[in-house]
Amino acid sequence: MTTPSDAGAAAAAAGQREVFSSRRLFILSAIGSAVGLGNIWRFPYIAYENGGGAFIIPYLAALLTAGIPLLFLDYALGHKFRGSAPLAYRRLHRMVEPVGWWQVLVCFVIAVYYAVIIAWAIMYTGFSVTTAWGDDASAFFTGQFLQVSETVGIGFDYVAAVVWPLLAVWVLTIVIMVAGVNKGIARANSIFFPLLMVMFVILVVQSLFLPGAIDGLNAFFTPDWAALANPGVWAAAYGHTFFSLSVAFGIMVTYSSYLKRKTDLTGSGLVVAFSNGGFEILAGIGVFAALGFMAFTAGTSVADVAVPGIGLAFIGFPTIASAAPFGTLIGILFFGSLVFAGMASLVSILEVIIAAVEDKLGWGRVPATLVVSIPTALVSLALFPTTTGLYLLDVSDAFVNIFGILAGALVLVILVAWVLRSLPSLSHHLNLVSSLKMRRTWILLIAVLVPILLGYIMINEFIAKITTPYEGYPLDFLAVFGWGMAALLPVLAILLTFIPWSARSKLHNPEYEQHQAAFEEEAGQ
Template sequence: MEERQNWGSRAGFIMAAVGSAVGLGNIWRFPYIAYENGGGAFLIPYLFALLTAGIPLLILEFSIGQRMRGSAPLAFSRLGKLEWYGWWQVGVAFIIATYYSVIIGWSISYTGFAVFQSWGQDTGSFLYEYLGVTDSWNVSWLGGIQWGVFIPLLVVWLVVFGVLHRGVKRGIEAAGKIFMPLLFLLMILMAIRGLFLDGAMAGLNAFFTPDWSGITNPKTWLAAYGQVFYSLSIAFAIMLTYASYLPKKSDINNNAFITAFADSGFSLISGVAIFSAIGFMATQSGGAVDEYAKSGVGLAFDVFPQILNVMPLGKLVGVLFFISLVFAGLTSLISIVETSVAAVMDKFQLPRRKAVNWAVGLAAFFSLFYATGSGLYILDTVDYFINNYGVALSGLFFAILMGWILNKTEDIRDYNNSISEIKVGRWWNFSIIVLTPSVLGYMALQQLKTDLTTNYGDYPDSLISIGWAAAIGVIVMGFYMQSIRSTNPRFKVEKSGEEEAV
């Protein structure tokens, strides 16, 4: 088995971790969530959630990864007979990779479309034509491969394949050092450009003006916790895997704070860029900001092209915007796929190149389902269920596991404080043991209640069943993978000195 690789520098690790955290959601989700939940007032519950859930869980993942020096399945197998949970996390990441890659492919296409503003005036219809979206979902007919989606998707996988083949230092770290500074620079340039647009202040006022009534609304606090949780790549093996490449005695607490605040800073810059452009569009059309305030695919590939059509230097800004989506997506996708690579290497003692071949090959194959005429329906459904019942439930179990079942928070906090510049107090234990499980548990119950009574998006049962199958399947897969005997002796649960320390 190959010797475990390490990061070349602390800066390289932080760049990679921030690259994983900063993704498409920072650009097209955070601004809208903040706008819908009190504007500037949302920053208070958001910061509270960051300090009481995001950073504590990030510290926990960094600590386990660094000390166990293994992928999620290996790390949790050494903490007890919990290998299945590590594979659950890897399975969640794998499914996210299959559709995340397709969205990056769309962004590559739209970078080219932006040069000539090929989307025309009816941007919504153009998007559906580009994707070849079928009139309705049909389980027996997917609508065939859409070659305009397939070709950029292939480019995405070739880039990921090349980066991961080069390893941790020469591949992932090098890519992070290139993509992340460029991404921050591009978004800052877009934000500066947006500030000088006519009507920009209308958008920024809508984004930042506090609606204090939102502070007393439980939905606002749940939205804040949800945004923090999903944005920081917590509980689906990424940060744990990345931390496993850290040298021993690396500063855990400080790295977590830097990663979390860099991610939040990028979200705020994105909010300025997006809402200044939305304010400009509202002023030009004589409409209201809320007519154009959307999130996700609708914002990026429908509303923003409309704005670019009437914006001065719209073609240039369009290229910058969609390249930003490509860079943000790629840094996250690389980290997502690396979880599978590391897990396969550890479990089956494969060399990195073979593990990359398997992980990228399988993910690329399954991503083809989203490149069909029915791909948008499948993507929307799987994304909804895997986030709500994959990522969120995994995070809930993670907090309960470490805080209650294994009762490791005190030992981990003492160890982290002994090697970190920033010391965390008992608020960290309280966050892991009480606060995070309470909030995530409530969110999970409310979500389950909704989904058992109403079909998401009014989709037919055949499509909803795919979402449930994805969410439940990753857990079943975890137990199946644990049942496969590993030739790696590190998977045997023994009381070594290292394990006792945890």
């Protein structure tokens, strides 16, 4: 008897596009991609800083009017045109192909620094057993562990404690990617995401019983209704939603291209979107319950200990683990959750690049994976496990998120909605197989609201970064690795479009034509 995974392998061997063997595996993979490090260390702080409990209103508004519509747009493009981001966009129209390569390059930049954060989390999972950070978690992180240089720049003094776990991350990732969509990505996500949920739920429950947890929850949930009158709060909600759902940088386009022809696209998208949102609320509860304990122990307020991002993860939580009952378990659960969340996201990010190379050059899975993964791993290992790696990571993340992801999304939406006017046909495609139908409202949201919001956020960020050098870093460092990298992405994307498509990966291959013919036949019935 032939199993679904055997059928997928046979299809790949026959030169056809591999597909997820079930909708459940696709949903797990999509949720695994969406639920990343930002859900754990970014959302709680953003909510707290932007109205507390009142932030739920703009957050839900952003999810319903921008996040989910963009997610459906990615699904429609990937599923209809059956390709990676560059191939799907090229099949839509020649002028959109550069946007696909822009997204591929964004994923490359993210992959090379994202992996090192997972390596840190691996080490801190072990450190939790002995509380190796001692009494000063901040000094340990930047000093004894990362040995951060006082000079901002690029150096090649390597930190062995980061090199080896980073190498392990890349070896595991490459093994997963070589195995393919079903035996690699889907199987890994079916392990990573359930483990993440179990560990994080235990962490949240444990945090709720810590002294001071109620104060932390009050700080997180107490609504500041006046904040709703601040445009910046709404911009923060929309900005976070664009990042949180993994939309507009190729991941969901690629994953949806692996779906079977008759798949409920919008129904699957709602499951992914609300699962991601639910996890973010859960993360907020766990993080602020723990911060409440931290404030209680220090005899200060929650506002004094609430910090975002890396500071929360690698300074705040170690401090909590040192003082809390069963602190070792808290540390292991928290950093273990970061490892699993990070691995699921890294796999999805790398798949965008691998799928693009497979499609463009017509290569098989193994050579495409090795040609993409090994150089990416080498760049990651060369630049980030060094005494200056933290500076490069910080700048790369700050600039690629705004001037990579959001800028690419804005260009894509303008091309699809206003230049090519393709939204009605994409809406029609979604409606052929989906339980929730996309009508004129969806088209208006994508064509009008989303570009306005993206433009507003980008202009504000541009002004802020031009007015004040980011984090006070040297201007030459920002010019090369911030502004320079952001400007280079679209230029390289255009150059990549001049590489000819291989005969094997024909722009009008039989699978794609059969897929479209089947839909046209159904539409006419």
